[in-house]
Amino acid sequence: MYNKPFSKRTSSAGSNGGGYGDRGRSSGGSRFGGGASRGGGSRFGGNRFGGNRRGGGPKGQRIDVSKFINKAVITEEVDVFVPEHSFMDFTFEESLKKNIAIKGYINPSPIQDRAIPHVLRGEDVVGIANTGTGKTAAFLLPLINKAILNPDEQVLIMAPTRELALQIEQELKSFTQGLKQYSVCCVGGAYIGKQISELRYFNNFVIGTPGRLKDLIERRNIKLATFKTVVLDEADRMLDMGFINDMRYIMSLMQKDRQTLFFSATLSPEIEKLIHEFLKNPVRISVKTRDTAKNIDQDIVRVKGATKLDVLHDLLVQPEFNKVLIFGRTKHGVEKLTGMLVERGFKAASIHGDKVHSQRQRALKLFKDEDVQVLIATDVAARGLDIPNVSHVINYEVPQTYEDYVHRIGRTGRGDKMGKALTFVE
Ligand code: AMP
Numbered sequence: 001m002y003n004k005p006f007s008k009r010t011s012s013a014g015s016n017g018g019g020y021g022d023r024g025r026s027s028g029g030s031r032f033g034g035g036a037s038r039g040g041g042s043r044f045g046g047n048r049f050g051g052n053r054r055g056g057g058p059k060g061q062r063i064d065v066s067k068f069i070n071k072a073v074i075t076e077e078v079d080v081f082v083p084e085h086s087f088m089d090f091t092f093e094e095s096l097k098k099n100i101a102i103k104g105y106i107n108p109s110p111i112q113d114r115a116i117p118h119v120l121r122g123e124d125v126v127g128i129a130n131t132g133t134g135k136t137a138a139f140l141l142p143l144i145n146k147a148i149l150n151p152d153e154q155v156l157i158m159a160p161t162r163e164l165a166l167q168i169e170q171e172l173k174s175f176t177q178g179l180k181q182y183s184v185c186c187v188g189g190a191y192i193g194k195q196i197s198e199l200r201y202f203n204n205f206v207i208g209t210p211g212r213l214k215d216l217i218e219r220r221n222i223k224l225a226t227f228k229t230v231v232l233d234e235a236d237r238m239l240d241m242g243f244i245n246d247m248r249y250i251m252s253l254m255q256k257d258r259q260t261l262f263f264s265a266t267l268s269p270e271i272e273k274l275i276h277e278f279l280k281n282p283v284r285i286s287v288k289t290r291d292t293a294k295n296i297d298q299d300i301v302r303v304k305g306a307t308k309l310d311v312l313h314d315l316l317v318q319p320e321f322n323k324v325l326i327f328g329r330t331k332h333g334v335e336k337l338t339g340m341l342v343e344r345g346f347k348a349a350s351i352h353g354d355k356v357h358s359q360r361q362r363a364l365k366l367f368k369d370e371d372v373q374v375l376i377a378t379d380v381a382a383r384g385l386d387i388p389n390v391s392h393v394i395n396y397e398v399p400q401t402y403e404d405y406v407h408r409i410g411r412t413g414r415g416d417k418m419g420k421a422l423t424f425v426e
Contacts, residue, residue: 063398063399063401063402063405065300065423065425067402067405068298068299068300068395068405068421068423068425069298069299069300083107083108083109083110083113084113084114085108085113085116085117086106086107086108087100087101087105087106087107087108090116090117090120090141090142091120091145092141092142092145093145093148093149095148095178095179096141096144096145096148096175096179099174099175099176099177099178099179100141100175102177103174103175105137108134108138109133109134109137109138109287110133110287111127111129111133111134111135111138111285111287112134112135112137112138112141114285114287115127115135115138115139115142115285116138116141116142118283118285119138119139119142119143119259119261120142120145120146122146122259123259123281123282123283124259124260124261124262124279124280124281124282124283125139125261125262125282125283125284125285126262126263126264126275126279126282126283126284126285127139127261127262127263127264127285127286127287128263128264128265128266128267128284128285128286128287129263129265129285129286129287130265130287130406130410131234131265131386131407131410132386132410132413132414133287135233135263136167136168136171136233137171137175139157139231139233139261139263140168140171140172140175141175143155143205143229143231143261144172144175144176144179144181146229147181147204147205148179148181151180151204152226153204153228153229154203154204154205154206154226154227154228154229155204155205155206155227155229155230155231156206156213156222156224156227156229156230156231156250156254157205157206157207157208157230157231157233158208158209158210158213158230158231158232158233158238158247158250159207159208159209159233159234159238160209160210160233160234160237160238160240160241160243160383161209161237161241161380161381161383162187162188162189162190162209162357162360163360163364163381163383163385164233164234164383164385165185165186165187165207165208165209166185166187166361167385167386168185168207168233169183169185169205169207172205172207181204181205182201182202182203182204182205183203183204183205183206183207184198184199184203184205184206184207185207185208186199186206186207186208186209186212186213186216186222187208187209187212187357188209188211188212188357189356189357189360190212190357192212192215192216195212195216195221196216196219196221199216199221199222206222206227209243210238210243210246210247210250211243211246213246213250214246214249214250217249217250217253224250224253224254224255225253225255227254227255227258228255228257228258228259229258229259229260229261230251230254230258230259230260230261231260231261231262231263232247232260232261232262232263232274232278233263234263234264234265234383235247235262235263235264235271235274236264236265236266236268236271237265237383239270239271239274241380247274248277251277251278260278260279260280260282262274262275262278262279262282265403265406265407266403295413295417295418295419296409296410296412296413296418296419296420296421297418297419297420297421298409298420298421298422298423299420299421299422299423300422300423300424300425301315301422301423301424301425302425302426303424303425303426304426308396308424308426309337309340311424312326312341312394312396312424313341313344315392315394315422316341316346316373316374320391320392321373321391321392322370322373322391323367323370323373323387323389323390323391323392324373324374324375324390324391324392324393324394325367325374325375325376325377325382325387325390325392325393325394325411325412326374326375326376326377326393326394326396327376327377327378327379327382327393327394327395327396327397327399327408328376328377328378328396328397329378329379329397329399329400330378331352331353331354331378333397334350334351334352334376334377334378335350335352335354337350337376337396338350338376341374341376346373346374347371347372347373347374348372348373348374348375348376349362349363349366349367349372349374349375349376350363350375350376350377351363351364351375351376351377351378351381351382352377352378352380352381353378353380353381355381360381363375364385364387367387368387368388375387376396379399379400379404379407379408382407382408382411383407385411386414387411387414388414389417390411390412390414390419391412391419391420392412392419392420392421392422393408393409393411393412393419393420393421393422394421394422394423394424395408395409395421395422395423395424396424397424398423398424398425405423408421409421
């Protein structure tokens with residue numbers, strides 16, 4: 001039964017598009033990642049500061065400050081990625097091709113170029129890719145195609161954070177305008193009653209965070225027996241955030257005969273174990289070739305305790321610091337810094353785990369719409385966020401692990417844009 005009116009479900013338009021291949025690329029390729037390879041996934045340059053740090057208190061790894069310095073490379077002559085396909089070459093239905101064109105996507109990013117043909121063939125895929133590499137469309141587009149060909153198709157998408165889940169749904173809606181594809185986003189912190197009533201209707205795509213999905217499965221609002229496809233996005237983050245039991249529970253209820261897509265930025269032994277548990281003969285695609293994006297200019301700012309806020313103030317008054325994402329370590333620290341900046345006359349908002357979902361969404365919108373200049377966040381709250389045109393990421397407090405650092409600075413220099421990352425070092 002497809003009795004939910006389509007218009008009601010397509011109220012939000014798509015996220016930003018463009019960028020990958022539609023700009024003058026003198027060197028003949030996009031600036032994306034560079035050098036995709038099949039087979040073995042490369043890690044963050046072998047520099048994984050592993051360990052389960054959650055709940056481990058403020059103690060982090062000692063990170064050599066030289067790792068926070070890297071001059072951005074403006075033209076990439078060597079690591080040029082030349083896609084094997086254009087979007088029009090993929091065996092997508094015409095209606096989907098039309099929406100891809102409307103969205104302004106011309107050339108696939110490396111993960112899209114390599115993964116889409118396998119997903120279209122129904123194979124299991126492990127994608128090792130950072131955020132900002134276009135992995136959302138890499139799984140969404142072939143799965144939308146699958147659901148166009150078979151309107152009964154149901155896909156479950158698990159993501160670590162509410163924000164990421166909502167972003168995935170937004171991207172999905174931008175590609176499915178007029179295609180009669182139905183979706184629901186089931187995230188914690190949002191009103192469950194609305195999700196339950198949306199789940200009474202048929203949904204091709206159920207997107208959510210593991211905790212809330214499990215809750216809805218236990219209440220029998222989601223019946224996994226009819227789902228034949230599952231996507232685990234940012235699986236390493238879900239593991240880090242303590243969702244492992246929920247993930248295992250959900251996966252145990254999925255049909256054995258299914259297609260599983262698994263995305264992760266890192267390949268730790270724990271992740272390998274999950275791949276082995278959840279996937280059947282997966283194709284492995286890795287587009288991670290270096291620790292941090294080349295188009296992010298990274299530097300440190302040496303400060304001593306009391307002057308830290310003044311140094312930040314002096315940076316924020318410079319005109320080029322027009323959309324600044326600042327990271328603090330604790331919810332309390334983030335709140336305090338936000339208050340101090342507002343007191344000094346800066347337009348600032350904050351996101352962290354103590355804020356309810358609607359407050360986080362509001363803060364994000366203010367920042368996205370450039371109604372505030374500064375967004376101050378904790379690591380978990382900012383994970384996976386896709387905010388266009390962030391001019392600077394400032395690590396007001398040093399991240400606990402190098403991996404967190406890579407995630408933080410990945411919020412700037414998205415797509416083929418240049419970005420700047422500054423880390424305060426005492
Ligand atoms: P993601 O890594 O999926 O979060 O994507 C990062 C950003 O790149 C998002 O704003 C996407 O809309 C955009 N994007 C992804 N793939 C393409 C593409 N092939 N062409 C242009 N923009 C893209």
